Amino acid sequence: MVAARAALVRARWAESAASQSSCTTCGSWCAIIAHVTSLDAQTLGGRIRDARKRADLSQEDLGQSVGLDRTAINKIENGTRKVTALELSEIGAALGVRMFTFFEEPVPALVEHRSSQGLDTADSQIDALLARFADEVEFVAALGVDELGLDAASEVSRAAASHPSTNAEAEALALTARGLMGLSSQEPILQLSDSVGKIGLLAFSRDVGKDTADAGTILLRRGAVSLVNSHMKVGRRRLALAHEVGHYLISDAYTVDWRVAENPDHAVPMESRLDRFARALLLPEAAVKQQWQEDVDRLGERSTAIILASKFRVDMATLATRLRELALADSGTVAAVRDYRTTRADLVEMNLYVPLEELAGTTVPRLLALAVLRLVRDERISRERALDLLQGTFDELDLPSIRPRRPDEIWTFVS
């Protein structure tokens, strides 16, 4: 943790032209951060204007939200009227961004994406959420909390996976992914959202509605963040996240995916390869082949399909497609599998897992939650901010108890 913090401070120090000496109070690097000045009023105004356009607000809308007239907002955006900290805090809140974002360059992937979109383009809901999650993970990472686990991203970089150009390469990439996540080539991935954390990919979920994307991913300076639309059922959510793992492994900087697993090979071959990768990741070829061939004669197709889908936690559509692409079933069987539904009777009689929810509603990655709890225990962020970072998945009583202060802490300053 100390090393990570030191690296951050050194990086910022390198950017700073304002000071050439360490802190005079403690002799370390702490105060150097205070001298990092990054922009002027015009640049700040331009960033406010860009953020306003991304939020799809007019100058008048923004002015009404923060108690200023349109002319004042115009002057602020042109850099001819300065703002106070309180005004900028209000402006950030009205635009749905934290005010520090006006002073920091976003991650390169976001800069590139926004540039390709055009500066006047309003963010979609999923774009806005990805930007927010990226900011928040980078913020927590900058505090040097080991629990976040982004160091694991270096293993992914070393693996240097290339874009799969054939189905065989997609299958091989899935095996590579399993290896990186510390999984055997055949075991089920019970909690995919936890497993991806082991490769530096932090997976959030949020219900962003029916008529929007399934998932999206943005590369951070280390690691990446994915958002899965939890409007879908659990099988589709896991498949969408598995698809995002593919994008992450091949270092796609910014992706938003619609209708995962329905990408036609001729139209979007790379997305189709990543669909194949996603199925191969969740349903490893060797395990599926072995179990299907061993059980289908003994138990019948329906029972075998239900057991396989339950064991590997996929939906029937995904299993059906997998059976077809592995040439384990003919078209009639594939169609039948697609229509099978697991009943409560199946759960009892076959002694199956009760389907575990994953990425349901709003969730934050476990590793982020761990990191935030560490920051709360160390009293480095406020409890209110911690709850905000945890996006309502915790309430005040879920946080670690407030530490009773030792008497010496309050009296330290007397002597």
Next chain:
Amino acid sequence: MTVPESALVFDTGPLRHFSNKGWLGVLRFVAGQRPVYIPDSVESELNEATEYVSATRAVLDAEWINRHRSTDLDYIEAFAHLENRLVVGRKNRGECGVLAMGQIYKCEVVLDDAEPRTIAAEKCIRVTATVPLLCEAIRTKQLTTVMVEALADDLLESKYYLPFGRGGFRSHVLENGLLDWDEL
């Protein structure tokens, strides 16, 4: 506007508690010759507090408390990074302004909450609390122990955190060796 390094910058909590119990003048007394400041973020919180406790108005009316309102980008950037650690909605904006002043102007800040004090330590901001200021005033014979005992009991009534219970000031400072018998 430059703030002198000798300044004491108060957070909302101490000012609100002291004024609500009628002890605001004591803070002026213990500050002595040092200028006392509040950032506009604290002023804003105090304004909101007056809607519920009119006694808080005394802080806003006090001429010896200087307001700091800045459009300096160094200050705003410092505030912004602190805001990211402490603020949700409008809560805790006061202490961000206090810490930003300590960070930019190198003055001493008066804070009671744990998180901003941790951040102050990280950033080498000079930080104290109101009780240590009172204890120091006893040492330098500016205040009597009897007066501080009464004050401490009043503050405890208003849920102000002190490391002892009602009537416990004297025994606490003696047991912890914070003041000697001859200083009481």
